[in-house]
Amino acid sequence: MHIAHLLASSMGGIRAAGDLVARMQLSKKMRITEAKEYVADKLHVTPLDLSDPTLMRQLREELDIGVITGVPGIAKGMAAKVRIAELLDIQINCVEQFKKKTGLVTGPKSAGN
Amino acid sequence: MKILTRMGDSSNVELTKEELRTEFEQGSEYAAKKAKVPVLTENEVDYLVDMFAAPTRIWGCQRGNEVVMTKDGCVNALNSSRMSSGVVAPVNREVGVRLFESMLGFDSMEISHNDYSVKPQRFLKALEMLHVELLMETTIFPLLYGFMPNLGLYYRPDGSFENPSDLLPIGKIDEARQTQEEAGKACLDDCIEMSDCMLEMGADGIDFDTVASTGDAEFYRVLQACDHVANDTGLPVEIGMSAEMVLGFHGQLEYNGKRLAGMWPHQQLQICEEAGCAIFGPVSNTNTKKTVPWNLGKALTFVKACTEIAKIPVHPNVGMGVGGVPMFETPAVDVVTRCSAAMIEIGHADGL
Numbered sequence: 212m213h214i215a216h217l218l219a220s221s222m223g224g225i226r227a228a229g230d231l232v233a234r235m236q237l238s239k240k241m242r243i244t245e246a247k248e249y250v251a252d253k254l255h256v257t258p259l260d261l262s263d264p265t266l267m268r269q270l271r272e273e274l275d276i277g278v279i280t281g282v283p284g285i286a287k288g289m290a291a292k293v294r295i296a297e298l299l300d301i302q303i304n305c306v307e308q309f310k311k312k313t314g315l316v317t318g319p320k321s322a323g324n
Numbered sequence: 325m326k327i328l329t330r331m332g333d334s335s336n337v338e339l340t341k342e343e344l345r346t347e348f349e350q351g352s353e354y355a356a357k358k359a360k361v362p363v364l365t366e367n368e369v370d371y372l373v374d375m376f377a378a379p380t381r382i383w384g385c386q387r388g389n390e391v392v393m394t395k396d397g398c399v400n401a402l403n404s405s406r407m408s409s410g411v412v413a414p415v416n417r418e419v420g421v422r423l424f425e426s427m428l429g430f431d432s433m434e435i436s437h438n439d440y441s442v443k444p445q446r447f448l449k450a451l452e453m454l455h456v457e458l459l460m461e462t463t464i465f466p467l468l469y470g471f472m473p474n475l476g477l478y479y480r481p482d483g484s485f486e487n488p489s490d491l492l493p494i495g496k497i498d499e500a501r502q503t504q505e506e507a508g509k510a511c512l513d514d515c516i517e518m519s520d521c522m523l524e525m526g527a528d529g530i531d532f533d534t535v536a537s538t539g540d541a542e543f544y545r546v547l548q549a550c551d552h553v554a555n556d557t558g559l560p561v562e563i564g565m566s567a568e569m570v571l572g573f574h575g576q577l578e579y580n581g582k583r584l585a586g587m588w589p590h591q592q593l594q595i596c597e598e599a600g601c602a603i604f605g606p607v608s609n610t611n612t613k614k615t616v617p618w619n620l621g622k623a624l625t626f627v628k629a630c631t632e633i634a635k636i637p638v639h640p641n642v643g644m645g646v647g648g649v650p651m652f653e654t655p656a657v658d659v660v661t662r663c664s665a666a667m668i669e670i671g672h673a674d675g676l
Contacts, residue, residue, distance in 0.1 A: 221391070
């Protein structure tokens with residue numbers, strides 16, 4: 212059933228720019244049109260381009276924000292999210308926690324439980 | 325000419341074009357009458373009739389109209405049993421989440437335990453925190469942490485509080501209300517504890533799923549939890565409902581002066597917005613004795629009423645047995661893809 216929805220309606224996550232648009236919906240409560248326009252503006256593309264895996268695959272590699280296939284040396288995981296936060300000009304919680312843990316910014320480290 | 329489609333239990337049914345149109349209209353009229361919202365327009369019904377009359381196996385939204393997916397139940401579809409439509413694949417959460425990101429191309433994901441309710445998850449708090457923390461290191465897409473509040477687990481025989489289902493039939497209404505309020509407080513404490521601890525683990529948000537499954541008392545406590553998480557911790561909150569109408573098991577609870585019992589999706593949306601919710605997931609429950617077109621007409625009418633007034637993204641639930649999708653453990657792609665695309669093209673959903 213998940214695959215049916217993905218085929219019919221999904222932007223495709225990190226295949227394209229779905230993860231970026233999802234971040235704008237979560238962090239800024241943007242409706243879909245506004246979220247797409249915001250991300251498209253930051254990436255200097257059109258909203259239509261955001262769902263195009265062909266264009267976005269190349270662009271993601273250029274911007275080094277993580278790609279869907281396994282390519283040595285391209286940003287993955289936390290490194291990709293650090294770059295995404297800068298690109299979109301948003302705060303990503305795990306990036307902020309990472310910076311605190313590694314001392315890259317001052318602030319209380321995670322106390323844990 | 326007969327058009328092959330399905331019933332709400334996923335069995336096949338053949339309809340003429342006129343019968344197909346009538347199904348959409350009657351489903352929409354049912355929802356409109358219940359929730360006091362507008363029916364689908366003639367153009368919208370025309371689109372739906374054309375969609376279902378087309379002989380293609382799958383359908384999709386128009387290119388450029390794609391939306392983002394949020395997920396509940398973590399990787400239960402992979403490693404759980406039939407209860408979650410799972411295939412008992414030998415994958416753990418770390419592997420499963422990575423597969424959802426890279427192999428399936430999901431836009432976001434939720435981390436949760438296989439035993440998806442907050443009450444059992446609270447005893448595994450450290451384990452849950454560790455899984456969130458570890459996955460934050462290796463994934464790129466947004467990751468939420470989620471659970472069902474599932475107030476029912478706090479009542480006897482599963483929990484320690486008296487069960488209102490035992491009290492109401494014997495006329496103990498005040499006692500039934502009181503136990504719901506007391507159990508709800510315990511549920512609220514657990515929801516807050518499991519949400520707060522995920523802030524330091526780096527979670528991108530919290531997902532409260534199947535909200536109001538036990539009625540207005542559960543909805544009340546989830547709204548309070550949402551208010552705390554959204555406003556005190558800053559974590560985004562997604563609220564996914566469990567039913568199209570909030571059951572008034574308590575009947576007198578209010579949030580911000582609005583009675584919760586009897587709320588329909590567009591009213592649920594507004595109260596969730598007031599509580600600080602970031603994404604709202606309305607539900608329309610599938611009637612297995614009606615056709616998928618009837619159920620989809622109903623679902624779209626509810627969803628449209630939400631998206632027309634929403635200030636936050638609306639992600640209608642389109643899983644098994646909701647959003648027009650048949651109540652069957654493996655719903656067929658011919659109807660799932662149609663329901664999915666219809667939610668975008670007609671319902672104007674911001675996600676699914």
